[in-house]
Amino acid sequence: EVQLVESGGGLVQPGGSLRLSCAASGFTFMNYAMTWVRQTPGKGLEWVSTISGGGGTTYYADSMKGRFAISRDNSKNTLYLEMNSLRAEDTALYYCAKAQRGYNKFDYWGQGTLVTVSS
Amino acid sequence: QSALTQPASVSGSPGQSITMSCTGSSSDVGDYNYVSWYQQHPGKAPKLIIYDVTNRPSGVSNRFSGSKSGNTASLTISGLQAEDEADYYCSSYTSSTSLIFGGGTKLTVL
Numbered sequence: 167e168v169q170l171v172e173s174g175g176g177l178v179q180p181g182g183s184l185r186l187s188c189a190a191s192g193f194t195f196m197n198y199a200m201t202w203v204r205q206t207p208g209k210g211l212e213w214v215s216t217i218s219g220g221g222g223t224t225y226y227a228d229s230m231k232g233r234f235a236i237s238r239d240n241s242k243n244t245l246y247l248e249m250n251s252l253r254a255e256d257t258a259l260y261y262c263a264k265a266q267r268g269y270n271k272f273d274y275w276g277q278g279t280l281v282t283v284s285s
Numbered sequence: 286q287s288a289l290t291q292p293a294s295v296s297g298s299p300g301q302s303i304t305m306s307c308t309g310s311s312s313d314v315g316d317y318n319y320v321s322w323y324q325q326h327p328g329k330a331p332k333l334i335i336y337d338v339t340n341r342p343s344g345v346s347n348r349f350s351g352s353k354s355g356n357t358a359s360l361t362i363s364g365l366q367a368e369d370e371a372d373y374y375c376s377s378y379t380s381s382t383s384l385i386f387g388g389g390t391k392l393t394v395l
Contacts (some may be wrong), residue, residue, distance in 0.1 A: 203331075204384075210288065211323070211331065211374050213384040225383040260329060266342070270378040271321045271341055275330035 168192040168274040170262050175279030182252050186279055188245040188262030193274075196220065196240040199265035202221065202247050204258035204281075216269050218259055224281070225269070250282045288315065289375055290318035296352040296393040301351045307375035308356060313385055315356035319378035322351055322360045325389075326371045335360060362392070370394045 174186040188200070202214040215236040216225045224236050235248040245277050259280050263272035290308040297303040307310060307314065309320075314320055321339045322329035333342055335351035348363045356378070362369055375387040 201384075210389040211376075211386040213376070213386060216383065227383075251316055261390075263331075266333065266336060270319045270376070271333060271336040272331075273333045276330070277330055 168264065170264065170274060170276035172260065172262050172276045172279035173217070174279045175260065177282045178252055178255060180283055182283070183248070183250045184252065184281060186247040186249070186260055186281070188247075188276060190208075190245065190262075190264070192241045193264065195243040198219050199267060199269045200238060200245045201263050202236060202245075203261045203263055203272070203275075204256075205278070206258045206278065207262065212258070217245070218269070246274075249281070252281075254283050255285045257281060266268075289377060289385055291373075291375060291387040292391045293388075294367075294391045294393065296395055297362075297365045298395045299367065300366055301365050302361060303365060303392065304359050304361045305373060305392070307358040307360070309377055309379075309385070310356055312381060313344050313356075313377040313379035314353065314358050316380070317378045318353070320351065320358040321376045322349075322355060323359075323374045323376070324369075324371045325374065331374065365394055367394050369395075 169191045171189045172193045201216040217236045233251045237246045259278040261278045264274040266273035317336045322335035325331045338353045350361045
């Protein structure tokens with residue numbers, strides 16, 4: 167059974183940093199691209215970033231470029247999202263998701279970890 | 286880049302069919318057959334129900350179907366059931382930002 171478990175969310179001040187993790191199991195992690203998608207409370211989904219199975223290729227939404235960094239450790243079956251220079255508008259529930267095939271469709275999602283940026 | 290445009294809400298009675306739209310541009314929906322649809326129940330993670338415009342993942346009911354015409358993709362749910370009440374999001378590959386979601390449509394089963 168595929169499982170994705172996010173962790174690392176919490177309360178952080180504006181300008182601060184946070185590192186999210188996503189522990190994966192139930193599939194051959196290195197064979198699939200992985201992504202982060204966020205959801206503002208009560209609002210819609212927003213794609214954040216995607217990384218290839220080998221970790222050599224990354225993609226970011228324009229508003230996250232230069233502030234967020236996606237990475238993965240295939241030996242630990244874990245996906246990461248390093249978030250810097252956080253803003254109030256980054257407050258959201260952050261989901262990690264497994265790509266089904268390719269990079270643009272996601273067949274398994276975690277339950278999310280909540281990031282709150284506030285002073 | 287702005288989100289794909291979805292109606293805020295649609296509704297239908299049990300047994301009926303409904304169709305919801307997802308409008309983009311020639312840089313995303315219109316130029317790529319990489320439209321996906323996700324169903325999200327309150328407090329739950331999204332679930333993939335349609336990918337590559339028309340394909341259903343295994344285990345997804347054949348009451349769900351997808352299509353595309355020009356810059357607009359559509360999701361049709363036939364034989365509406367109470368359990369279909371949820372939020373629905375479309376997404377598309379886009380050449381400029383890689384992936385974009387719609388704002389979501391709330392489906393109410395009357």
